[in-house]
Amino acid sequence: MSHAPVVLGIDLGTTATKVVAAGSDARVLHQTERGYPLRTDESGEAVQDAVQVRDAAIEALAECVAWADERDHPVAGLSFSTAMHTLVGLDSAGEPATPAFNWADTRAAEVAKRLRSDWDAAAALHRATGTPVHTQSVMVKLAWLTGSRADLTRDVVRWCALKDFVVAAFVDEFVTEYSLSSGSGLQDMATLRWHEPALEVAGIRADQLPEIHAPTDALPLKSQVAKAVGLPEGLPVVLGGGDGPLANLGVGAVGPGVAALSLGTSGALRVTRDRPGVDDRCRTFSYAMADGLWVIGGAVSNGAVVAQWASEAFGVDVADLLDEASEVPAGAEGLMALPYLLGERAPWWEPGLTGAFVGLRRSHGRAEMTRAVVEGVAQQLALVRDAVADSGAEVRAVRATGGGFRSRVWADAIAAALDIDLELAEGSGGSGLGAVLLGWRALGELDSLQRAADLVRLDGKIAPDPAAAQLMARRRPLVDQLHKALRDLAL
Secondary structure, three states: OOOOOEEEEEEEOOOEEEEEEEOOOOOEEEEEEEEOOOEOOOOOOOEEOHHHHHHHHHHHHHHHHHHHHHOOOOEEEEEEEEOOOOEEEEOOOOOEOOOEEOOOOOOOHHHHHHHHHOHHHHHHHHHHHOOOOOOOOHHHHHHHHHHHOHHHHOOOOEEEOHHHHHHHHHHOOOEEEHHHHOOOOOEOOOOOOEOHHHHHHHOOOHHHOOEEEOOOOEEEOOHHHHHHHOOOOOOEEEEEEEHHHHHHHHOOOOOOOEEEEEEOOOEEEEEEEOOOOOOOOOOOEEEEOOOOOEEEEEEEOOOOHHHHHHHHHHOOOHHHHHHHHHOOOOOHHHOEEEOOEOEEOOOOOEOOOOOEEEOOOOOOOHHHHHHHHHHHHHHHHHHHHHHHHHOOOOOOEEEEEOHHHHOHHHHHHHHHHHOOOEEEOOOOOHHHHHHHHHHHHHOOOOOOHHHHHHOOOOOEEEOOOHHHHHHHHHHHHHHHHHHHHHHOOOO
16 A cells, blocks of 8 residues: 655755655655765865766665655655755766866855955845855856866866756756756846856856756656666656755745744855845845745854864863853853854855954853854854845744754854744754755645745744843944954954
8 A cells, every 4th residue: 555655855965965755744754865075175175076976866866765665655756955056067978077166165265355356346246146246156166267277177068056967867958947046146136047247257158057947847857867766757856946945945934034044064044035135235145945935144154163163172072062161151251252263154255254252361261162152153143134134034933953953052042142032943854855845836736835834843942041132132243343353454
């Protein structure tokens, strides 16, 4: 007897591909995973082997299909999610002619700095495309590659995102979708077409890029991959979208005023609304989801990585160190930290920014310093929320997910900085589940993305401490002042 059908969400991450199996009730039934390396040999380098990623996706999918077969869950379709801001050059045969550049590759920093030196031009690109002029931007990476790296681009005929290359192996067509391409810095938010001024900066032509489809468009699975994974030829393959927008869907943060907050190595806060656009000061991004919905928000480069840094610096297990920090009162005994260990993205978009402790005294030890960097990250996420609010997108609720929330000190600090309850969605399945729900929407089983979000279950709630929230609010203007002072230092 067959059980309920499933859609398999293929989530192409930075260091692993996960395949999530879930029914139309949003219940995650199974997950498989295959890892691959992120090469960082050269200073600023962060690249992957696109073929390894493609093969890992097929292997993880085959394992998940085998699980579904064993338990008589028919597979209704496939759907994709992917890390955003990736880039790979293809040769005339459609094979990779370059490594796959990750968002974290910062070798285009000088190009980004040059482009941002003309603020009016940079702001015009940001407002048109929804993507900051920053090293994570595909447009900026292309400007660097086409302008100075002929050694990497001599055999390139076409350019695409890493997911586009993987999807081409599944459906044998060179396509992308407007959720993923909206984070490239190359797509016009208003028209959902390639933006000619951005293409000019990037040094490429529109005919070198994939054809843009809707995220809910489905194409037939080709026979070669179908046989390799044990699925029928012609099965619907939903193009899917970027992991940021789909993470909102996966935690149910789709309705007006409901934000998704993620805390892993880095962090992000995004709220969904029914139109694109960024704030007047160009502090936020604006990326498409599907069905006319967009997310506006910002990603911070420094998330739980700051606690890992403290753990390594002090020679203490990170969980033990966070437990010590949780015993320190809010405010870290007068210590403040600007936790810019990896530069910073939102709301500053300054990859060269460095960190600092302010107010350091002899009485401060590792627990206070750790509490201070945790609170520094929390304040940065609150600054992103403030920028989102300035764009006209109210934040009335926050659904939070990510490994950082295994420690209560993270949840307490972020709830206080935002002065709002954190609704924990750890068991939701994240962007992989978002891909599944988008797949069910594409197959006609869900009548709206809001209906899909309503199905997501929550794990609990963390309320802010009122006194801690007041303290964080008083300090937050200082963060901006100290950031400006730090930025002007030539160390």
